[in-house]
Structures are given as C-alpha cells and as structure tokens.
Amino acid sequence: MDSWLLDVTRIASRLGRGALTGIDRVELAYLRYFLHPHFRISGLLRTPAGIMLLDRRGLADLNRWAAGDPLPQGRDLLARMTRRKSPALGAVEAHLRRGAVARAPMLLSHRLLATRLPAGTCYLNTGHANLSGRMLAALKSLPGMKIGVLVHDTIPLDHPVLVRADGIGPFRQRLQAVADQADLVIHAAKATRAQTEAQLHRLGRVPPGVVAPLGIDQTAPDRAALPRGLDLTGPYFIALGTIEPRKNHGLLLDVWDRLAATGGPLPKLLILGNRGWADADTLARLDRGQPGVQVLSGLSDGAVAALMQDARALLFPTLAEGYGLPALEAAALGLPVIATDLPVFREMLTDYPVYLASRDIYSWQETVMAFTQGSGFGRKNRRTVPTWPDHFGIVLQALR
Numbered sequence: 001m002d003s004w005l006l007d008v009t010r011i012a013s014r015l016g017r018g019a020l021t022g023i024d025r026v027e028l029a030y031l032r033y034f035l036h037p038h039f040r041i042s043g044l045l046r047t048p049a050g051i052m053l054l055d056r057r058g059l060a061d062l063n064r065w066a067a068g069d070p071l072p073q074g075r076d077l078l079a080r081m082t083r084r085k086s087p088a089l090g091a092v093e094a095h096l097r098r099g100a101v102a103r104a105p106m107l108l109s110h111r112l113l114a115t116r117l118p119a120g121t122c123y124l125n126t127g128h129a130n131l132s133g134r135m136l137a138a139l140k141s142l143p144g145m146k147i148g149v150l151v152h153d154t155i156p157l158d159h160p161v162l163v164r165a166d167g168i169g170p171f172r173q174r175l176q177a178v179a180d181q182a183d184l185v186i187h188a189a190k191a192t193r194a195q196t197e198a199q200l201h202r203l204g205r206v207p208p209g210v211v212a213p214l215g216i217d218q219t220a221p222d223r224a225a226l227p228r229g230l231d232l233t234g235p236y237f238i239a240l241g242t243i244e245p246r247k248n249h250g251l252l253l254d255v256w257d258r259l260a261a262t263g264g265p266l267p268k269l270l271i272l273g274n275r276g277w278a279d280a281d282t283l284a285r286l287d288r289g290q291p292g293v294q295v296l297s298g299l300s301d302g303a304v305a306a307l308m309q310d311a312r313a314l315l316f317p318t319l320a321e322g323y324g325l326p327a328l329e330a331a332a333l334g335l336p337v338i339a340t341d342l343p344v345f346r347e348m349l350t351d352y353p354v355y356l357a358s359r360d361i362y363s364w365q366e367t368v369m370a371f372t373q374g375s376g377f378g379r380k381n382r383r384t385v386p387t388w389p390d391h392f393g394i395v396l397q398a399l400r
Helices: 009-014 022-034 056-066 077-082 087-099 106-116 133-140 165-181 190-202 249-261 280-288 301-310 325-333 343-349 361-373 388-399
Strands: 004-007 041-047 050-054 102-104 122-125 146-150 184-187 209-211 236-240 268-272 293-296 314-316 337-340 354-356
Touching (some): 004 022, 009 022, 009 041, 009 087, 022 056, 041 056, 041 087, 050 056, 050 106, 077 087, 106 133, 133 146, 133 165, 146 388, 165 190, 184 190, 184 388, 190 209, 190 343, 209 388, 236 301, 236 325, 249 268, 249 280, 249 293, 268 301, 301 325, 314 325, 325 343, 337 343, 337 361
Parallel strands (some): 004 041, 004 122, 122 146, 146 184, 236 268, 236 314, 314 337, 337 354
Antiparallel strands (some): 041 050, 050 102
16 A cells, blocks of 8 residues: 555543553554554544544654643634634644644535545554544545454454443444444454444445554653552552443452451552543442552553552453453563453463452452462563564554
C-alpha cells in the first residue's frame, strides 16, 4: 500500500479524560507506528460537524497530546455549538480544524475522500469508533480502497449482561458494517478470532482475518509519580483495569471482607483504574471504604510499573477478555498473575498464571493468603511477550 488512512476518531475523543484504556493504547501504538517518515499517512476524524482529513502535522499533535502534552485552549464557534459539554474535546477539534487538509459534512464525505485520497489507499480502524455503514461504504467506493479493522472483542454480543444495555445495539450495527465492508479483520488472539467470527457469521459475512497479537509496552518504573503519602509497607496486591462489572471487582471486595473477618494480618488491595460503568453495589462499597482496599485512579504508566515491582501478584478475576493486556504486562515483568481461567489466557500465557474460577471466593481467599504469607509468593521468570514490530509485520503482510 502506498497510502494509509488512520481513523483517529476515538483517540481524539479520549484526550483529557484520564489514563489511557487498553484500546486507547492500541490506537496510540498504531498512530506512532504510522507516523514514521516512510509511510504516506493521513488521519480521518469524525466530529458532530462532519469529517476532517488530517495531515502528518495534525496526527503528530494528537500523538503529543496523548503522551501528556497540554491540550490546546479555546473553542471556535463550531466547537462551542457542538461540544458544549466537552470543552476540552471542542478545543482539540477547533485546533485540528484550523490545520485540516479538508473537511466536509458527513453527506459529502465521499466527495471529499475521492478528491483527496490516492487510489489504493488503505483505511485502518483500530478503536471501534466511526464504524458506521455509511462511512465504510463511502470509503469502499473509492478506487482500490482497502479496509482493515481491528476488532478487539465481541463481548457486548457474547456477554450482554456485562455491558451497558444501551451499547449493545450500536455495537451490533458497527460489527454489521465490518461484516459488510471490511477487507481484513485483525484479531488479537485465536480465541478472540473464534468468538468474533462466530458473530460475523450470524451477521451474514466473515471477512478474511489474521491473528496478530498486540504488542506489550514495557514502561520504566517511576516511583516519583506515585501519589504522595501512599503506604506500601506490608504485602499488597494490585488489580488493574476500569471498574466495571466485567472486571469482577465485587469478588475481590468479598475476599477482602472475609480476610478482614479472620482478624489476621490484612494485605492491601490496590485497585488501579478509573470508574467506568459499574453496578451500584460495587460503587457503594468502594465509596463507604473497606479495610485494606484503596482505589487509585489516573496513575501514569510509570507509576503502575513501580507498583508492579513490589506487588505480591496481579489479581485478575475478569469474566471476559478479548486479550487481557494487564496480565501480559505483569508477565513481562515477572509479576505473578492470579486470573480467571479463560481461553485467551491459556493461549497467550499458558501455565504462567494461577487459574481460579471466577466465582470461587474461597479459592481466591486461600490463594491470596498463601501469597501474603509467603508460601505462594515469588517473582517469576519474565515471560516473553508479543512486540509491536511483530504485530505490524503480520498486519502489513496481510494487507499487502
């Protein structure tokens, strides 16, 4: 492919909203990779006012802001009209609008793209945003256009009780657009591919696919970035991920309830993550406070790496995963992992974790106590994990 079009709709919308999620990290990895000078790259950004086509300079701005540089200030009239409740995003869009190569209302997107993109361009969407049937159809009508989509998982359709009810229908529509228009679907693991292709089959078409495990970023520990006054004396465990029903934080709270009731030494549980959509009971328990449990939100990657250095283990009782970045990140550091027995973990980590049933409170309690007392604790040999160069090598070969 001589020309690449990277959809940056989601990553732009995430700026200024705290620590990056797993999908955000994947999008940022794609952005940084394609900013290399030997790629001819453009960016596609969809806003309430239509679409923008960004050049390398606009994409470099997005990269800087995602890395922590201060966001631009000031909204233009259009941003004030369309982003009243999101001033930070309005300022980002206003800044990008001033330097955009071209922009147009959604109804005229085909004309804009046809006049600005060379034949044979490849469109890449890695964030599940802007996957509308109209958008993909407009792209697919261009001469030689190829469409590659990274589908992280199909959890909203596989496990609808674990997600917001109002997100299931829109997700199905996005996946229908992928089924209808994609030339290649990128999967993070074989287990995820099987689940995704089962859903695509139900929607009428299974596009060609490729399994390309996501790269694992290894960040240097930064103790100076830890919250001031954080007490790390004594054994502690970490749970890393957005607080939502799928991550099963309620089980960990039940475990710590039982540990506190024994009257013995109580290890700490550090929950590292922002609040997402969570059940009222779990949020209420966290708000009331629980002995030994502390929530830390908005930590930098360096701070998380510092906490991983001395933790007894990563606790990962998740009910469903498309990949499980935290578990792979822990394995790369030699941090023990106690996790739910999911096919994707068996595939990617084999026998590295201690596997437990997702609802077996007793087994989780006993395993935590074993690690606390030292009988189950010990740093492990670092696991070799997938790299981004390997991922992109697979993806580019498949697309070419």
